[in-house]
Amino acid sequence: MKCYLGIDIGSISTKGVIIDEENNIIASSYIWTEGNPVESVKKLVEILKQQLPEEYKIHGIGTTGSARKLIGIMLNANVVKNEITAHAVGTLAFHPDVKTILEIGGQDSKIIILRNGIIVDYAMNTLCAAGTGSFLSSQAKRLSIPIEDFGEIALTSKNPAKIAARCTVFAESDLIHKAQVGYSKQDIIAGLCKSIVLNYLNNVGKGKKIRGPIIFQGGVSKNKGVLKYFREILNEDVMVDENGHLMGAIGIAILSKKESSEKQYDLNIEDIKFITKANECNKCPNNCEILRIYKNDEHVDSWGSMCGKVK
Amino acid sequence: MTIGIPRSMFYYYFNKKWKYFFDYLNINTIISPKTNREILDNGIKLSTDEMCLSLKSYIGHVDYLKDKCDYILIPRIDNYGRKEQTCTNFLAIYDIINNIFDIKILDYNIDLENNETELEGLLKLSKILKKTKSEIKKAYSYACTMEGKEKKKTIIDNMNKLSSTKTKILLIGHSYNLYDSLIGVPIIKYLEKLNCEIIYSDLFDYKSTKDIVSKYSKNLYWKYSKQNISSLKYIDKVDGIIFLSTFPCGLDSLVNELVFRKINKPYLNLILDDLGGIAGIETRIESFVDIFEY
Ligand code: SF4
Ligand code: SF4
Numbered sequence: 088m089k090c091y092l093g094i095d096i097g098s099i100s101t102k103g104v105i106i107d108e109e110n111n112i113i114a115s116s117y118i119w120t121e122g123n124p125v126e127s128v129k130k131l132v133e134i135l136k137q138q139l140p141e142e143y144k145i146h147g148i149g150t151t152g153s154a155r156k157l158i159g160i161m162l163n164a165n166v167v168k169n170e171i172t173a174h175a176v177g178t179l180a181f182h183p184d185v186k187t188i189l190e191i192g193g194q195d196s197k198i199i200i201l202r203n204g205i206i207v208d209y210a211m212n213t214l215c216a217a218g219t220g221s222f223l224s225s226q227a228k229r230l231s232i233p234i235e236d237f238g239e240i241a242l243t244s245k246n247p248a249k250i251a252a253r254c255t256v257f258a259e260s261d262l263i264h265k266a267q268v269g270y271s272k273q274d275i276i277a278g279l280c281k282s283i284v285l286n287y288l289n290n291v292g293k294g295k296k297i298r299g300p301i302i303f304q305g306g307v308s309k310n311k312g313v314l315k316y317f318r319e320i321l322n323e324d325v326m327v328d329e330n331g332h333l334m335g336a337i338g339i340a341i342l343s344k345k346e347s348s349e350k351q352y353d354l355n356i357e358d359i360k361f362i363t364k365a366n367e368c369n370k371c372p373n374n375c376e377i378l379r380i381y382k383n384d385e386h387v388d389s390w391g392s393m394c395g396k397v398k
Numbered sequence: 399m400t401i402g403i404p405r406s407m408f409y410y411y412f413n414k415k416w417k418y419f420f421d422y423l424n425i426n427t428i429i430s431p432k433t434n435r436e437i438l439d440n441g442i443k444l445s446t447d448e449m450c451l452s453l454k455s456y457i458g459h460v461d462y463l464k465d466k467c468d469y470i471l472i473p474r475i476d477n478y479g480r481k482e483q484t485c486t487n488f489l490a491i492y493d494i495i496n497n498i499f500d501i502k503i504l505d506y507n508i509d510l511e512n513n514e515t516e517l518e519g520l521l522k523l524s525k526i527l528k529k530t531k532s533e534i535k536k537a538y539s540y541a542c543t544m545e546g547k548e549k550k551k552t553i554i555d556n557m558n559k560l561s562s563t564k565t566k567i568l569l570i571g572h573s574y575n576l577y578d579s580l581i582g583v584p585i586i587k588y589l590e591k592l593n594c595e596i597i598y599s600d601l602f603d604y605k606s607t608k609d610i611v612s613k614y615s616k617n618l619y620w621k622y623s624k625q626n627i628s629s630l631k632y633i634d635k636v637d638g639i640i641f642l643s644t645f646p647c648g649l650d651s652l653v654n655e656l657v658f659r660k661i662n663k664p665y666l667n668l669i670l671d672d673l674g675g676i677a678g679i680e681t682r683i684e685s686f687v688d689i690f691e692y
Binding site for chain 2: 171211294393
């Protein structure tokens with residue numbers, strides 16, 4: 088039987104799924120990237136292989152996420168695509184009528200607006216950390232409360248502290264101030280969750296037509312406090328899919344299915360030596376940093392050349 | 399005598415006119431090469447933090463030319479009439495360059511509100527250029543005719559692209575950013591690789607598109623900004639819009655924001671401040687273009 092592998096590889100986590108012709112998930116895994124995409128993909132593929140029943144054969148491989156190009160070459164992927172498209176395609180497979188995807192991850196946040204199953208607009212936060220998960224975790228650390236408990240604690244607050252949400256620096260000093268004037272931890276945590284939502288809506292969501300059905304994804308979607316304030320402020324139901332973190336991988340697997348052929352892939356990459364070398368080219372004043380990819384010592388690809396002539 | 403022309407800022411508005419003008423007068427010119435990392439890095443080193451990336455790059459180009467010519471050509475442009483002002487940098491570059499470098503500058507003013515036309519300005523150069531006023535007049539009128547012809551052709555080409563069957567992207571930005579080899583060109587090349595048709599905001603007949611500007615704001619008085627957004631007259635014919643700016647640009651941040659609030663089309667706002675790499679920008683462009691394909 089035919090099946091398709093999708094890998095979503097970011098700087099923090101590596102996610103992989105194998106789906107069948109009907110988009111059912113037959114294997115899936117989620118591991119930390121730990122700064123080494125090549126090794127983490129090798130690990131991920133081993134895990135997926137063990138879950139995969141024997142009768143299934145891989146007919147397409149897709150990669151997405153920040154290291155998609157490198158991993159795409161490593162696995163001979165037939166599709167390499169950005170994570171926004173992949174997320175939208177994946178989410179649509181399970182929620183065909185979704186109109187808005189909110190996503191807050193560890194490092195960045197995004198919004199995707201869809202109508203009739205088509206992406207019509209999107210935006211990405213590229214400048215500010217105040218609306219992302221890393222801000223929440225650093226504040227959790229400061230308050231010495233495990234981040235996993237944040238959501239539950241926030242739900243107990245009746246009077247969330249108002250926290251300047253515009254930027255991390257302000258938010259942080261405001262937090263300290265609120266603690267000093269005697270706000271309870273619940274109220275501060277609730278205020279923090281609310282400020283994440285406000286910041287997100289003012290930055291990434293600015294000017295976007297947010298309509299239901301709305302789905303909330305990314306690491307922060309596990310936080311019930313943030314979810315609650317999204318619902319409250321948008322005055323709409325906001326869903327969280329338990330497979331939300333896999334949507335990028337699922338989406339890219341679906342795209343690879345669309346472009347697949349009779350060609351079969353094996354997944355024996357364990358012993359393949361895969362290295363990248365960076366070198367500066369000095370043939371002209373641009374001094375490009377050229378990244379070369381070697382598979383078993385054979386030069387397979389390179390990028391970084393501005394003129395396109397240096398391989 | 400050799401006149402140095404930095405391939406930056408003004409160059410992208412006047413290069414054709416200048417070429418025909420100086421060729422006609424038989425005066426040697428040297429144009430700095432396309433911006434490369436070294437030129438930009440030198441420009442950054444010589445400039446202050448508050449300057450926009452485009453201006454920093456300009457300074458790098460002057461630095462490249464400083465020992466290779468007798469004069470650097472720098473116009474001082476204040477306005478093209480009432481409510482047709484330019485960015486203050488267009489007026490200030492002369493002084494900025496004068497402050498940083500010890501070089502001779504060939505300068506002339508354009509300030510139509512005070513009746514200082516381009517021709518008036520060029521005529522005043524007759525002594526330095528060692529040409530008679532009538533020679534300059536002839537050269538100028540020749541340059542204007544030739545430039546006009548070429549411009550017409552580029553405008554027609556640009557208009558024709560509006561009926562292309564590919565994904566059509568209107569690229570809005572200042573000419574010196576759009577066509578700079580480190581700023582706009584990598585973006586244009588990438589869009590072409592994604593099989594998009596690119597329509598350029600600065601290649602329309604401003605006289606015929608001008609009216610649309612008041613739809614976005616009635617108070618704008620920056621000529622080039624108005625010209626750029628006047629391309630939105632054809633908004634219904636394109637699939638999406640990409641705004642390209644360099645950081646920090648007061649004009650773009652205001653004007654583009656006004657436009658964002660009123661358009662009903664997918665758009666992407668790209669602001670370049672550090673040209674470290676295009677990888678992150680490629681992701682944003684690819685996902686933007688995917689809007690029209692998935
Ligand atoms: S790769 Fe090309 S553009 Fe880059 S430094 Fe080498 S020759 Fe120059
Ligand atoms: S308009 Fe903007 S980009 Fe152009 S010179 Fe002025 S500040 Fe720089």
